[in-house]
Amino acid sequence: MLNALAYLVGLVSLVIVIPAQIPLLGWANWLALPLIVVGIVLGALSDREGGRNFCLIVLLIAALRLTLGGGVI
Numbered sequence: 001m002l003n004a005l006a007y008l009v010g011l012v013s014l015v016i017v018i019p020a021q022i023p024l025l026g027w028a029n030w031l032a033l034p035l036i037v038v039g040i041v042l043g044a045l046s047d048r049e050g051g052r053n054f055c056l057i058v059l060l061i062a063a064l065r066l067t068l069g070g071g072v073i
Contacts, residue, residue, distance in 0.1 A: 002042050006051025009039035010058050017062045026069040029062040036062065 013035040020028035036059045043052025 002046035003048040003051040006039045006043035006046060006055055009035055009042060010051060010055040013039060013055070013058050013062075017058055017065075020062070021065055026065060029066050032062055033059075 013032045016028055016032040016035070020026055020032065036055050039055035040052055040059065043049070043055055046052070
């Protein structure tokens, strides 16, 4: 059950992160980061690893975008 919740939170975060790749919308990644962390925690509490790994990939995308944009742009 926790794995499914981790996937769900990761999917919601991904819906926020994908439009944030557009220039001047990078601030939306900051909104997605707390959700991604919640998904990682839920995935870590689960007995399976899929939800956690999905959230880690979404975190990598958001963090890379924030790094390239200087944290804001």
